[in-house]
Amino acid sequence: MLSRVWSSTTIGVDALPIEVETHIDSGLPKYTVVGLPHGAVRESRDRILSALKTSALPVPRGRITINLAPADVPKEGAAFDLPLAVGLLAAYTDRIDRSRLSTTWMMGELALDGSIRPVRGVLPMAIKAESKGCHYVIVPKENAREAAVVDRISVVPVETIEDAVQFLIEGPTSVPLHENEAPHTQENADTKPTDFADVRGQENVKRALEVAAAGGHNVLMVGPPGSGKTMLARRLPGILPPLSTSEALETTKIYSVHGTLDPGKGLVTKRPFRSPHHTISDAGLCGGGANPTPGEISLAHNGVLFLDELPEFQRRVLEVMRQPIEEGRITISRARTTVTYPARFMLVASMNPCPCGYLNDPKRECVCRPSQIQRYLSKISGPLMDRIDLHIEVAPVDFDELQSDPGAIERSKQVRERVVQARERQSKRFASRHQLHANAQMDAPSVQTHCALDEEGTALLKMAIDRLGLSARAYTRVLKVARTIADLNSTATIRPEHVSEAIQYRSLDRDWWNG
Structure with missing residues (x-):
C-alpha cells in the first residue's frame, strides 16, 4: 500500500513542504529511505520501530520504501520521525482517515518509549502549512504555543505517537486542540530590567x-x-x-x-x-x-x-x-x-x-x-x-x-x-517604503529626499569633510544621524546644530589619539 504524509524542512528561516511517501510491498524485510536524507533521518528506522513496539502499535513488515519529496532537497534532523512513523502505519493499516491525513502537517522526534520530543522549526512550518490551506498541524506539546501564534490553523499538541494516531483515526474530539494565541509583543516583567x-x-x-x-x-x-x-x-x-x-x-x-x-x-x-x-x-x-x-x-x-x-x-x-x-x-x-x-x-x-x-x-x-x-x-x-x-x-x-x-x-x-x-x-x-523602518536603513534616494540641508548646514558639513577627510559613506552616515537628531527634536528640517552634533560623533575619523 501507499501513503502520503506532509511535513516540512527549513531553508534559511522559511519552511519547504516535504511529502513523505511510503510504500510497503511483500517480500523480504527491507527498509529504505531515499530523497537526500541526512544521518538523523537515516537513523530514524530503529527509533521508529522501537517506538511502535513499546506503544503497542502495529509494526509494518515487508519491503518498505520511503521517499522524501522533493528528492533534490537535503533533509536533516529528527523532526521527520513522527511523519515517517505515521506514514508507515497509514500504508500498513486502513484505520487512519486518509482525508484527514491529507490536510494535516506534522513533525516531532520520537523517543524509544513512543513519547514525542520538541524539535526546531515549528513556527516556519506552521506558517507555511497555513499558507498551503492546511487544517491541522501535529506538533510536540512543548512546541504548541510556538505554532499557535499562527491564525487560521488548528494546533494538535501530542505527547506520544499514540496521541497522534488517535487524532488521525478519531478526529479533533480525541485530542484537545491548543487554543490559538493572537500574536502579542507585550514584554514580560519577570526579570528586573536594567536602567x-x-x-x-x-x-x-x-x-x-x-x-x-x-x-x-x-x-x-x-x-x-x-x-x-x-x-x-x-x-x-x-x-x-x-x-x-x-x-x-x-x-x-x-x-x-x-x-x-x-x-x-x-x-x-x-x-x-x-x-x-x-x-x-x-x-x-x-x-x-x-x-x-x-x-x-x-x-x-x-x-x-x-x-x-x-x-x-x-x-x-x-x-x-x-x-x-x-x-x-x-x-x-x-x-x-x-x-x-x-x-x-x-x-x-x-x-x-x-x-x-x-x-x-x-x-x-x-x-x-x-x-x-x-x-x-x-x-x-x-x-x-x-x-x-x-x-x-x-x-x-x-x-x-x-x-x-x-x-x-x-x-x-x-x-x-x-x-x-x-x-x-x-x-x-x-x-510607502515597507522595507525601511529607521533612518539608518535609508538608501541613497531616500537620503537625497529626506536629508536636505540649508546653506549653513551644507557649509558646515563641507568644512568637516575637508578637515576630517570623510569618505562618501561617512558623509551619508552623518546626514542620516543628523536626520535622527532632527526627529528627536521634532523638527521637519535638518538644522546646522543637528549637523554639528552629528559631526561630533565621528571622532575616529581624525587622529584623536594624538590629542
Whole structure:
C-alpha cells in the first residue's frame, strides 16, 4: 500500500513542504529511505520501530520504501520521525482517515518509549502549512504555543505517537486542540530590567546612545577600562522601541530554526541582545557549518549585537560583517545549498583607546608606544569603521558623579518615550517604503529626499569633510544621524546644530589619539 504524509524542512528561516511517501510491498524485510536524507533521518528506522513496539502499535513488515519529496532537497534532523512513523502505519493499516491525513502537517522526534520530543522549526512550518490551506498541524506539546501564534490553523499538541494516531483515526474530539494565541509583543516583567539610571555620569554617552536607538545607528564606544562602556551597552535595549508583531515573528522564526526558543514560549517579545566572546569564529558570528545554521548576527536580528573589546576579535571575523551591516541579511553558500538569513541589527562595539587602555586618561599614564597604538587601532579596518555611524569617547567617571543623587538621573523609560516618538515620525516618513523602518536603513534616494540641508548646514558639513577627510559613506552616515537628531527634536528640517552634533560623533575619523 501507499501513503502520503506532509511535513516540512527549513531553508534559511522559511519552511519547504516535504511529502513523505511510503510504500510497503511483500517480500523480504527491507527498509529504505531515499530523497537526500541526512544521518538523523537515516537513523530514524530503529527509533521508529522501537517506538511502535513499546506503544503497542502495529509494526509494518515487508519491503518498505520511503521517499522524501522533493528528492533534490537535503533533509536533516529528527523532526521527520513522527511523519515517517505515521506514514508507515497509514500504508500498513486502513484505520487512519486518509482525508484527514491529507490536510494535516506534522513533525516531532520520537523517543524509544513512543513519547514525542520538541524539535526546531515549528513556527516556519506552521506558517507555511497555513499558507498551503492546511487544517491541522501535529506538533510536540512543548512546541504548541510556538505554532499557535499562527491564525487560521488548528494546533494538535501530542505527547506520544499514540496521541497522534488517535487524532488521525478519531478526529479533533480525541485530542484537545491548543487554543490559538493572537500574536502579542507585550514584554514580560519577570526579570528586573536594567536602567540608565544605574549609570552615574556619562550624560554625553547616554545622549549618543539615545540618538543611536532613535535611528537604529551603529555605535562604537572608546574609553579606558572601568568607564562604563559595557554597562551602558547592556542598557541600550531598554530604550529601544518595543517589537512590532511582524518583527517578533521574524525574530521568533530565527530562534525556532536555531533551536534556542524558550520551551513553551510563543513569541520572542524582547529585542535580542547578543554578546559573543571575542574568540568566536566567522561561522559562529555570521552562520554556517556543513548544514548552515544562523549565527550571532542573525540571532541579533531586530536587536543589538554587542562586541566588547572590538580589536580582540579576529580581523577576518569582523570583515565578514561588512555585507550584512549594509544589506540587513547574510547569504551562506555551500556545495548543496544556499541559504539567506535576516541580519538587520544594531552593532554596538566597545574598545580601549590603546593596548594598556589609558591613552588620554587624566589620572593614569599611558605606557604604550605610538607604533603599538597605531597597530592596535589598525586591527579595525577603515571600511568597517565607515559603517559605524557614531564614535563616542567615554571618559572616566569622577568621584562627585559617582556620589550623585540617583533620583535626579533620567530613567530609561523617559528616554524610551522620546525614542518611540522619533521612530513613529520615521514610520510615517517611510510609509510607502515597507522595507525601511529607521533612518539608518535609508538608501541613497531616500537620503537625497529626506536629508536636505540649508546653506549653513551644507557649509558646515563641507568644512568637516575637508578637515576630517570623510569618505562618501561617512558623509551619508552623518546626514542620516543628523536626520535622527532632527526627529528627536521634532523638527521637519535638518538644522546646522543637528549637523554639528552629528559631526561630533565621528571622532575616529581624525587622529584623536594624538590629542
